[in-house]
Amino acid sequence: MRTYDLSPFWRSSIGFDRMLDLANDAMNDRDNYPLYDIERTGDDQYRISLALAGFTPDEITITAEQSKLTVEGRKADKGDHNFLFQGISMRPFRRVFNLADYVQVKNASFENGMLMIDLVREVPESMKPRRIEIGVAGNDNQQIEQKQVA
Template structure:
């Protein structure tokens, strides 16, 4: 796998710290593929993450949204000792993190038939949405104020 040196970009850019941190973190990530998951786009500003959590109960799963990171953790409560001849359903503890874009919020979560679904939506504040700027008639703003005062 290739590794990239982002040092030249750090020297010539301002305000892209989070982007470079995400890229750097992605390069260093050596996480396993447990639990398997899907990320779906349901609409222009709607998303859904589905995690396959066979063998877990809803009370053994914790979902935390903090800043721009969604964390899903699971820990199986060992109440009984079983003697397995073969154990194909994994019940090991896990911690899966998802980096969220700005203004992406967690709408809700549901657990059905071993599938955890986390619904996300992007809600851009009114102040950040594009707005139309009126074009004046070429009169300087100071002259307009002077005309109104007279």
């Protein structure tokens, strides 16, 4: 596996710290438990699905912050088991998803061992692009004369 040194970018960039941290964290993410999918369900709608076989909704905690979504799970100890083989992992986990600006959690559901978290991106009206009319500087009569000539 290749490793990249991002330190030259930190020296020559101002205000991009979060983006570089995200890139660095993505390259160093070695933990692959629990397995998850991220899908686009609409123009500004997304769904994160986590495979959590053996867990119940009471053993899972979802926390939404400004730019992070954290899913944690801890299996309640239910006594001694004498496993001959244990293929279903019941270890505690913590999975953090970085969210873009204006992405909010709308719903979470748990069915058949799958945790599904629905997200939507809602950009405020003041932040959406808008068309700006261009006015002619100077005399209003000049603008009327130009319209009549054309």
